[in-house]
Amino acid sequence: MEEKSTYRKIIHIDMDAFYASVEQLDNSELRGKPIAVGGGEDRGVVAAASYEARKFGVRSAMSGILAKKNCPQLIFVKPRFDRYKEISKKIHQIFKDYTDLIEPLSLDEAYLDVTENKKGNPSASLIAKEIRQRIFDELHLNASAGISSSKFVAKIASDINKPNGQKTIPPEEIISFLEELPIEKFYGIGKVTASKMYNLGIFKGSDLKEKNESFLIEHFKSSGSHYYNIVRGIHTSKVKPNRKRKSVAAEHTFVKNLTSEVFMLEKLEKISEELEKRLLHSNVSGKTITLKIKYSDFKTQTRSKTLPYFVKDKSILLETVKELLFQEKVMNSVRLLGISVTNLNNHIKNITEKPIDVQLKFEF
Template sequence: MNYRKIIHIDMDAFYASAEQLDNPKLRGKPVAVGGNSHRGVVAAASYEARKYGVKSAMPSAKAAKLCPDLIFVPHRFPRYKELSAQIREVFFEYTDLVEPLSLDEAYLDVTENKIGLNSATLIAKEIKSKIKERTGLIASAGVSYNKFLAKTASDMDKPDGLYIILPEDAEAFVFKLPVHRFYGIGKVTAEKMVKAGIFTGKDLRKKSLDDLILRYGKSGKYYYNISRGIDDRKVQPLRETKSISAERTFDDNLYEFADIKKEVERIASISYDRYQQSKATDGHTITIKLKYGDFRQITRSKTSEHAINNESEFIETANALFTEVLLDEQGVRLIGVGIANFRKDEEPKSPSQLTLEF
């Protein structure tokens, strides 16, 4: 059987590492990129900060409590984009089949590559070395025969990791892997699986396709396949961004206006950070999504005549959309905020509003 050779490159603590790179005084210290305010959110945390439990998407106030010596620095997305461009130049020296997932990670298909090297592992080593040489930053790499396994592998030995999953080792690897470490299985779903007695890939594989679809909907087929090390998705070098969003499902439903408004602002801030990380910097339509305790769902959208590239405007628009929504005695179990309708201002304006798919 002919297997593809896929590499997943993931920059280690990218934003925080970039700040430590440019400011030697931050090296070796716990650093958080993001705003230190009542509604601030950690965009990235250095490994020194992660030892205290500080994570990305965590409210800044909570991060400061976990790590009293935490140093907050404002994000500098132009600098991160500059470094990301240098990193991608390295990728394209080996293959044109590069699928960026964000500024700091990408898939590469090196089955056929520009240097004629048969070993994906050696290519991954070269890429890591060139990134360090040209940018001063550290990357981790995962190597395998499909995207799921390569992505999972890159997270196994951080920082500065290089982890390989060979076809003959895939079954044993997946069998031992805890479900919370499966790429594509989120925290809430992993908790549901554990409650159902599914702790590892081996447990997951025992479930039939029908059972998984019944339990988890259309995602059930994906879970069925990855428990068998199957992922037929190709590396897609030209992916057009249709929307960028963030959402959260709450452990307990929210009932108070002030609590919901606070979460709308926090999630909007996370969504805006993701928007700024992407190349899609010309979004015109902001959408919020609310799901009530009885699973009814509503969305509200607003389209601006100009591209939205100001965080305050982004959050204020999300708040304005929220005030149009009626509270419900069932409470709110999920909130999502996103942006879409990416176009240049000089392009003809569409009179219709777009809705955003989450």
């Protein structure tokens, strides 16, 4: 007998303009207006933009000055991360009514494996629709969803009918969908990689599929095999409900550029204090400490050191970044400093937990 194919049912839920939408929810005077969450000062950066602001080309990670130039009537709002976390927890409570296999990516998006679900509903598409409706009814916020048999395709699909929509890509349509997809729409392919692909004659999935694996490895190194697989619908990564944090970081952009290591050390001391608080809050320590330096010309440099023991104490963090700072001379004025800790000890915790693995026949 021929073996039946098995697939997972994966939903990717992505809140629409989450930070900005929460601000408009809490302040009726902001509704229907172009707003940006973040700083509007000289060194400010947009963390999130409402859809009213996006019509003017305002995007996250854009400088506040450029955002204001694109949209003179733009209203800047200071972020309130405690409020966003509060709402995010309520959204996840809704998710838990359907499945325990939830992998958060950030406060505003997550993967859900509903292959087996608490509602006994065989349709992942209907579950996604119900979840989105509950988020709107209970929290008065809009969410979009992508549904497919892999995290990779579900992530791409959630962006297709934004805002406040959803898209299902069933298993039998995945290959044709990916073949027609513009290469810049592939999740994980940024502007630099897309530009390189254009130069190689790769403009959409079908062009990528024509390239053999050795060609892709030659031009994209270790990522080449990944690109070879994903365009063929091969992506077996599971939803990981116990996804471990890989890094903890703190950084600061300065109103005026720093030109002296003495001033940099003063700022790094404060950043170390903030990082210690975040490590304590996350209950983790790490071995690898990285100093991030962004210069006035926007070039970024990182310097790292791995210690023989796990640390979270601000004094050790500061001593290590001090050593990294003086590793070589700072040749230009500095606009941003940051410290991150990786190689965390969270892999030691919950070591007895067994991973959950389910695979059933897929019905959309």
